[in-house]
Amino acid sequence: MYSPPHAADSDSEGSLLSDVSASPPRRRSPPRPAPPPPPPPPPPKHRTRPAAPTKPKLKPTPPAASAPAPAPPPPPTLRAAALSDPHGLAARIAAGSALTAASGTASSSSFRRLVQSRRAPASSAPSEVPSAAPRPPPTAATDAPPQTRPKRVHPNSVSEVAAASAAAEQPKRARGGSEGNFVRLNINGYGRRRTFKNSQAKRSTKCRSWRRQRAAGATPRSQGDEEGDLVAEALLEREKQAASDSVLEAVESVREDPSEQNLKSLLNAAYGHDSFRQGQLEAIQQIVAGESTMLVLPTGAGKSLCYQVPAMILPGLTLVVSPLLSLMVDQLRKLPAFLPGGLLASSQTSDEFHDTLQRLRAGEIKVLFVSPERFLNEEFLLIFRDTLPISLVAIDEAHCISEWSHNFRPSYLRLRASLLRRKLNVQCILAMTATATTQTLEEIMNALEIPSDNLIQTSQIRENLQLSISTSDNRLKDLMLLLKSPPFVDMRSIIVYCKFQAETDFVSKYLCDNNITAKSYHSGLLIKNRSRVQELFCSNKIRVVVATVAFGMGLDKSDVEGVIHYSLPESLEEYIQETGRAGRDGRLSHCHLLLDSATFYKIRSLSHSDGVDGYAMSKFLYQIFSSENTTGCICSLAKELTSRKFDIKEEVLLTILTQLEIGDQQYIRLLPQFSVTCTLSEMKDGHYVFDIPRIANDLKITMNEVFDHLHKLKFSGEISFELKDPAYCYVILWRPDDFNALSANLTKWLSEVESSKISKLDAMFALANFAVKGCKRTGGCSGSQHTPCIQKKIMEYFSKDDGTSENDCRTQLQKSSPFLQADIKVFIQSNSFAKFTPRAVARIMHGISSPAFPSVTWSKNHFWGRYVEVDFPLVMEAAKAELARKEGVAVSILLQRKLLLGMRVSTPGTLSRRAG
């Protein structure tokens, strides 16, 4: 049996502890020692330009609106014709052309009422707000009953839940004001108001608390107290006014001359910082000069400032694309007071969405955060066409664009310069990331058409992190020992990263049982619980957060002193991102990795969960372009059903669809994702089930318009309805000429993406393995302390073209097993009811859940996860051979039977014919 090569590693607990404690601890009590001066950064491979003393004047930009932009006329998204039902939606519904009557009680009279209600006067037409935001949340499974107008939420809040998430972190006070992003100030000529919006809100809070005190029997406040409050408030107001005046002046100066001097004055006036950090000044100058820029700065280096400062200076809107809602909320909260911001996310309620839209149109928003999915929505893009000039699009976590990155997101694939230019007339793009290999950078810069000269890159490694690694056969025990020994024992804030959600719960419980205040954090928790954990951690009420990768992106707690990796990160990029949560205050911090080979095998197995066989790909393509999906019509694929049918994960389905849209030939145009099955209930007459895209096609209107109709009927009390079956929606533009070639190309591409993911994991494992076994412990490395050798390896990795490691970890994996073939045979025979593919069998042998073979059902099987240590392709090959053999046997049995049967059948016939 295979034994991991480092299982007998001599790195015992004792050495582990002594090694870790060899690094100097942080001082607990103030004053804390000054941070060690960071050593000069290693020379970047790419040019890091020194800040130019002066920069050319700003490139001509579209003129700033001198007054609030008037609300544009409503786009004709809701056609009056449609409203008066010329297409006879209801009549068609009644005729059952696109609808299944699920109840036999419906009568045509009910439809007459539907028709009448739809022939409403124009004044009762639904809002003129473009159907970029269909009234129902697109994927909402259930429609809430008609309500009175919901309470108005603050324009900067996403929803109460999301706001709670944002509240978890207190933004740093900007000198310009203390309200976070609640103060509005005209920087660009939009709405010349210098009002501090929430001063009123503050007063009312005070009044409320005073009223509460009074109600509770507290001593009433004297009139003098209240006067004192008013005076203090007036002073505060004046102070803010002065601060905002100085910011305005600084902005004007920069607009005239974006010199280093003027930008520093602005930095100081707006943020109170004395100087720019490395890369910031150069990036800002480049952007205000209208040049698209690729910015690679380490975690916590201050990338946000590089779009915030240009947003103050440039005349139009700054659009920030961000991958996570929580990240957007955090960033919105952290905008300085005088930069009014907003966000548009698919999880917003319709009211929140329309509110943001109104503020946007009124020119009250300077920085708008959006999710990449928004770019699917043509109507959303139309909002900006004529009325709202966009000066800058900043793409946060830009590595998500590249499928070769550690965190590829299909929705980012659509972010191309061509689209941004065509649809939004955007000339300047800023792409930001903390971690990207050369290959990833190239791909991002190609997609966004950023000239290679405009790359600003500093070292991706932070120098104030002490990095240590040790092998562990009992991670739980070793984690406890770490936490109870120096330097971790003295730390107030520690993050422990795990791979699996269940693991975080289990580990945090174990820590709590051992008197360490810990909480788990993962995306499976309710948002409010996640916010609570983040809040407790940020206010130092809990010492340890045990989290999955979900915790950390955008977490700006400056004094996290330690990060422990309980599980191996999936890539060096992830390792850097996660260790980067420590020491953001520049002080010495410690990061330790517990290395065990079992976790490596498990994660490596899981890396195979996205692969698709050529056979499944072909079938999926035939479904996309099936004959009933005619060119130009809206088509849909129910996510869950399709995923199960082809045994392809939903995210992979979306990746394939996106490729069909943005590849060399544009085959389809993706539409926003909607829930497409509508169950409509009339108040008296039963209910009907119908397909929204089909209705839209029949009526030749958009799906948004169908939703608007439904909502109008609902609000007039005629109907209620429920939506289900979230689906991918698209329009076919071009049918492939050669399905086989297209299928082969897509399969190959996905397989390359999978290999890249595995290479990244292998590189991470190789580095950790090298540290514990290969490192000679010279040049600064000793015991489990490996900062120099890890840094060196990381730099090598990021400077390579494809970011892969020389050390091929396949050598670590078992080549085969004598029992594999026999086990697969038994498995297939004992589950003869199931229709397996080789990949499906290999996944079960590796313990990987898939849509058609979920772990809920299959993990009980005796063979589940039995061969994780055998390379996945080998298991697949063995399964393929066995399935082929079985099929061969089946075919030969069939042939034999047919032969026998044929003889029996044909013999009399032959005889009779002969006889005839």
Ligand SMILES: Nc1ncnc2c1ncn2[C@@H]1O[C@H](COP(=O)(O)OP(=O)(O)OP(=O)(O)O)[C@@H](O)[C@H]1O
């Ligand atoms: N020039 C500066 N001087 C002092 N502090 C700064 C400067 N620039 C940014 N900061 C501070 O650095 C912290 C981190 O900034 P920011 O969140 O923008 O980092 P980031 O690069 O986006 O990190 P991550 O990649 O982890 O999200 C913030 O608290 C910010 O106020």
